[in-house]
Amino acid sequence: MKINQLKAGAILSYLSMGLAYLVSIIYTPIMLRLLGQKDYGLYSLVSSVISYLGILNFGFGSTYIRYYAKNKVKDDNENIAKLNGMFLAIFSVIGLVVVTAGIILGLNAKIVLGKELSADEVSKAKILMMILALNLAISFFNLVFNSYITANEKFVFQKLVHMIKIVANPVLTLPILLLGYGSIGMAIMATVINIIIEGINMSYCLKKLGMNFKFRDFDLKLLKEMIVFSTYIFINMIVDQINWNVDKYLLGRFHGTIAVAVYGLAAQINTYYISIMSTVSSVFVPRVHRLVANSDNSTELTGIFTRIGRLQFMIMSLALTGIIFFGRPFINLWAGSNYNGSYIILVLLASSGVISTIQTIGIEIQRAKNMHKFRSILYAVIAIGNLGLSIPLAKIYKGAGAAFATALAIIIGNGFIMNWYYHNRVGINIKYFWKQIFGFLPALILPIAAGIFINNCINLYTPVNFICFAGLYILVFIASMWFLGMNKYEKDLFRKPARKILSKVIK
Template sequence: MKVNELKIGVILSYFQLILGNIISIIYTPIMLRLLGQNEYGLYNLSSSTISYLGLLSFGFGSAYIRYYSKYKAKKDEESIRILNGTFLIIYSVIALITLLAGIILIKNIDVIFKNGLTQNEIYKSRILMLFMVFNLAISFPMSVFLSNITANEKFLFQKLVSSLNTVINPFVMLPILIMGYKSIGMVIATTVIGIINSGLNIWYCFNKIGIKFKFRKIDFSLIKEISIFSSYIFLNMIVDQINWNVDRFLLGTYKGTSAVAIYGIGSQFNTYYMNFSTAISNVFIPKINRIVSESDNSVELTEIFTRVGRIQFIILSFILSGFIIFGKYFIENIFAGSEYKMSYPVALLLMCPVTVPLIQNLGIEIQKAKNMHKFRSVLYFLIAIGNLFMSIPLCKYHGVIGCAIGTSITMILGNCILMNWYYHKKIGLDMLYFWKNIVNFIPGLIIPIISGVIMIFIGINTIGRFLIMGIVYIVIFLISIYKISMNKYERQLFIEPLLRTKAKFIA
């Protein structure tokens, strides 16, 4: 049953990713036009500011699953009950701290954003942040139940709820926006949906899994052990917050809500881009852990690392090249509007350097399996601090482009240069072999690049041209890569689903 749930969970994960992106691409333009640029920027700024309070979770979620699985394997029900009780107490305390910290933050919003926001925007941001702080505080104790569902591998229920949320969310939000309630209406609706989700998770844990708690005997040595385990995960959380949210915070401080909105749209395309890579590499995590535990064969690890990296490069080079050619027209004329024209260079500045770590993200799992991920955590933390100090003057003098440049430079230094050195010298992966295999793709990209330049020269200035040229580019890219760059394994991966589909139609 667990094997079937695992397979269904994987299928639903891909389904949710594709469905979520499609719905977001359809819903976001409507939402942007109903909200307006300043209102969207204010909502984005409030959300990114409150997200810093999410650091108070200290990465304990991963620790819960690890220790739950450990006790479950030993059939130690007593320790599981104590674990559940310990985490519920810890997260309840964190929730109270979050509320207190949130209230202090909200009271000082006028001091933080006095140069970037108007008095009316400061007033509205306080209301938005109040609801967001409440949502975040509630989510901490509720995460015990969500983690329990994950630890018990009840992926079917979990992914079904997530998929339903993905579908229902725009149908709830759009009527609220049409009625004119704008960002405050959205955050109230989000609160209600969050409470319903929490209720469903609690019901499932008690009625289907049979979760039990024990509060009388708190294991303080366990809390210490969990804290040590979570410390590097916490460090990674800080890095992510700095890299992906600090720019919006700085723009809100120095440039105002419209700059936050422009950057937010560019960042959103970068998020779409990153999601496609992660979905592929996650499938290989169990295999990586098995190889490391059984033989720690560097040659075998390099082969898998390179094979997955090549597949990711095919997908990402297709998305990135297509975005370079068609992204400007899509953002300005279909997705967001002409007032968001600077979102296009922001997206490119974020997407181009992040391509290298995305085609190498299986390396993160290899580091974890070898217990050699501390270097990455510390390095990324130092790079993120560098990003913060670099972005402040760049934001002041160059606005959204300056912030994106700061993030881009630190990405190139940390992800593209230093991590490749670490993979080669310390992890034992043959990075010369890896990059030789990636460079082999370049001949297959020449024809699509030339065709893209011709399309830009002709001009993509109507929806009709956008659609026709888009289809032509897809066909040219796929044929060129298939004929020139793909190896036998990759061609098989590409052609097998098509052959199966053809066989079903013929049958």
């Protein structure tokens, strides 16, 4: 049943991701035009500020899964109930802190966001900060329930609920925007949807999974151990905030909301790009923690690391080359000419994340082995360098300068140094990993040649041409990967389900 959950979870992950992209393609251009560039930029700016409060969860979500796995191996339901109670208490307190911080930030919006904002924008920002902080606090409160569902590998339910949220958000928000309520209405609706979805998750845990809580006799020694374990995840979260959100904040202070809007659109597309990679690896998180808890077999971990990495590389290389060859006309047709500057920002951000996105499962391997301290310290140093470089480059070159600084930091940290650490300390055979990845290079020659030809010979700034030739490029890429890149294991991932479906259809 667990294997079925993993397979179904992975399939539903991609279905939900495809649904999210479809919804985004339809909804985002409408939303951008209804909000206007300045209001969208303001929403992105405030969201980036409030997202810093997200680090207050201290990485306890991943910590919960690790300690749940340890107790589950021993079938220790008593300690699992205590663990549930302790984490619910912790997240409830953090939620209250987030609400308080949101109120304080809202009351001081002018100081926080800088002088480039108009008086009307500052007034809106105050309200947005408080609403988005409340939304975040609700997510914190329910983090223990979401983590419990993940730890129990109930991926089918989890992904189905996520798909409901994907559809509900634009369907319910669009009427609000059409009525003219703008970014504030959008934030309120997002919060209402979050309350409903988190309520469903909570009900499922309590009624279906029989989740129990004990709010006394907490193991303080265990709490101390978890805090130490989470400290480095917390540092990691700070680093991620600096790398992915500080650029918008700096652009808001130096250049106002329009610069934030241009960068924000590129960052939004890049988020979808990154989510492609994390989707597959996310369903293997409990398995990695369980494997380390039982045997800590480096050969098996290298196998998982490589298999997932190859699957991620195939998808990533399609997405990245698609961005490079079709990103500029796509942004022009989709968002409008006002967002043409988003293209170079998107290319910089997406290209820099190649190594890290095909090695996302490595983060969980480090956490499972309690070896994430080095990564956290390294990333903290790299993030400081990123911030120092982003300030002058953002002032001079706006979004492109900020994106370049972020890209450089990610390549150095995630690329060169972390691969050395994986190989020499964590026990992952990185030489074997990259040998398997480089095996895809012959399969990339034909798609790249096709992309160059299409860009030089075809006008992609018409919807019909764009759709036809983007579709043709995808077919060329898939064919090239199938015949020149994929191994038997990877082909069987598609063959076996296809055969089962065909056999049922024929019968």
